Amino acid sequence: MAVGIGVTTATNLDVVTETVDAVHAVDPEIPVVLGGQAAAEPDAANTGVTAWVLDGTQAVEIFTELARSRRPQWSASDSDNDGEAHGERTA
Numbered sequence: 001m002a003v004g005i006g007v008t009t010a011t012n013l014d015v016v017t018e019t020v021d022a023v024h025a026v027d028p029e030i031p032v033v034l035g036g037q038a039a040a041e042p043d044a045a046n047t048g049v050t051a052w053v054l055d056g057t058q059a060v061e062i063f064t065e066l067a068r069s070r071r072p073q074w075s076a077s078d079s080d081n082d083g084e085a086h087g088e089r090t091a
Contacts, residue, residue: 001030001070002030002031002032002033002050002063002066002067002070003019003023003030003031003032003033004032004033004034004035004059004063005019005020005032005033005034005035005036005049006034006035006036007034007035007036007037007038007039008036008037008038009037009038010038010041010043010044012038013038013041013043013044013046013047016034016038016044016047016049017046017047017048019032020032020047020048020049021048024048031050031051031066031070032048032049032050033049033050033051033052033053033059033062033063033066034047034049034051034052034053035052035053035054035055035058035059039052039053039054040054050066
């Protein structure tokens with residue numbers, strides 16, 4: 001899982017910081033990626049995001065990389081009779 005945030009103007013970067021904080025309050029390991037015109041602003045690095053991208057191609061690349069590196073590995077004991085995984089990741 002990862003979260004993507006798009007923001008157009010630098011005046012909204014404070015809301016990005018608040019959103020990143022809210023996501024990380026739920027799970028500090030969830031990556032947050034920032035895109036949009038404001039991602040090019042110097043202050044974008046101070047929002048707490050995991051990465052920022054400047055275009056759609058970069059977004060696809062970073063989300064693909066995140067998916068590969070964060071793929072959960074479930075142990076067999078975490079599966080119930082209907083085949084759904086439950087419990088903690090063993091990665």
